[in-house]
Amino acid sequence: MAYFQWAPYVPVAVRRRRAMKKMEALRKKGVDIQPVEIEGRTIARTFWGKGWCDHLEGFSDFSNRLPRGRTYVRNGSVCHLAIGRGKIEAKVNGSALYNVTVQIKTLPAKRWNAVKQRCSGAIGSLLELLEGRLSDHVMDVVAHRKEGLFPLPGEMSFRCSCPDWAVMCKHVAAVLYGVGNRFDHRPELLFELRGVNHDELIQTDAEAAVSAATGRGKAKRLASDDLADVFGIDLDAGNGAAVQANGNLTRRKATKKPLKTAKKAAKKTAKKTSQQAAVRKTKSTTNAKVVKQTKAAKKVKAVKKTKAAKKTKAVKKTKAVKKKRSGRS
Ligand SMILES: [Zn+2]
Numbered sequence: 361m362a363y364f365q366w367a368p369y370v371p372v373a374v375r376r377r378r379a380m381k382k383m384e385a386l387r388k389k390g391v392d393i394q395p396v397e398i399e400g401r402t403i404a405r406t407f408w409g410k411g412w413c414d415h416l417e418g419f420s421d422f423s424n425r426l427p428r429g430r431t432y433v434r435n436g437s438v439c440h441l442a443i444g445r446g447k448i449e450a451k452v453n454g455s456a457l458y459n460v461t462v463q464i465k466t467l468p469a470k471r472w473n474a475v476k477q478r479c480s481g482a483i484g485s486l487l488e489l490l491e492g493r494l495s496d497h498v499m500d501v502v503a504h505r506k507e508g509l510f511p512l513p514g515e516m517s518f519r520c521s522c523p524d525w526a527v528m529c530k531h532v533a534a535v536l537y538g539v540g541n542r543f544d545h546r547p548e549l550l551f552e553l554r555g556v557n558h559d560e561l562i563q564t565d566a567e568a569a570v571s572a573a574t575g576r577g578k579a580k581r582l583a584s585d586d587l588a589d590v591f592g593i594d595l596d597a598g599n600g601a602a603v604q605a606n607g608n609l610t611r612r613k614a615t616k617k618p619l620k621t622a623k624k625a626a627k628k629t630a631k632k633t634s635q636q637a638a639v640r641k642t643k644s645t646t647n648a649k650v651v652k653q654t655k656a657a658k659k660v661k662a663v664k665k666t667k668a669a670k671k672t673k674a675v676k677k678t679k680a681v682k683k684k685r686s687g688r689s
Pocket of ligand 1: 458520521522524525529530531532
């Protein structure tokens with residue numbers, strides 16, 4: 361008898377059924393099971409999802425190991441995949457159900473600050489950022505091989521509970537592709553994974569827009585007084601429009617509001633001014649009319665007076681003539 365025995369072959373369908381049962385049991389225990397479900401053959405198609413896969417495939421450390429995971433992720437073997445800060449946890453169905461953990465270092469502050477600085481003023485909104493509707497410049501910055509948001513091989517470590525564990529087994533490879541697919545649907549998870557706040561990319565953008573509008577060039581911070589000056593309004597600190605005491609704008613949710621409010625107020629003021637101008641115009645027009653009317657009336661009056669006077673004179677003259685005549689006769 362051989363000292364080594366092959367594990368008995370278990371058909372894929374049976375393995376899958378077993379995995380499904382285990383997932384169901386975990387779900388009942390309250391675990392938020394998030395399977396990777398891929399429609400068709402394309403694993404990732406968006407800027408973020410495809411960017412992640414392309415990035416990892418670009419490293420020779422991974423390039424010959426990753427392809428083994430493609431079939432696995434396509435056929436639904438990644439039964440669960442959860443992404444958190446610096447960590448990916450997954451369950452992959454192989455000969456048995458294996459637990460995979462991928463540790464990823466959070467983005468160093470220096471690198472994050474550099475990304476923010478380079479993207480400053482170039483990202484229109486959070487929606488544009490997450491949908492990957494970005495300029496070529498921003499795309500180059502965030503997806504930069506060494507200086508971008510995606511992790512370097514040295515920042516990643518893997519673990520799998522399978523017996524044929526190597527540097528990267530096919531289960532880990534499948535999970536890494538699964539992450540790409542997840543970023544297609546929830547790109548904000550990349551920022552969560554790297555431990556950075558995507559709002560900060562937009563915040564920098566909003567501040568830059570304001571400083572550009574005020575003609576202060578590269579001034580990055582605007583004090584609340586400045587904002588009020590720019591738009592000629594009082595910023596209501598109680599209305600979520602909080603501006604911190606040190607003059608820094610608070611997170612985007614708060615930042616957007618005063619900006620919006622300020623813009624609205626500026627618009628309102630502009631409207632009011634134009635209305636006032638219109639009123640002034642009307643007034644002056646009316647005045648001119650009145651003057652014209654008065655002048656005309658005066659003229660008429662004068663003419664009438666003259667006429668009347670002439671008439672009276674004529675009548676008097678006639679009367680006098682008549683009198684004279686009757687006196688003669
Ligand atoms: Zn494995």
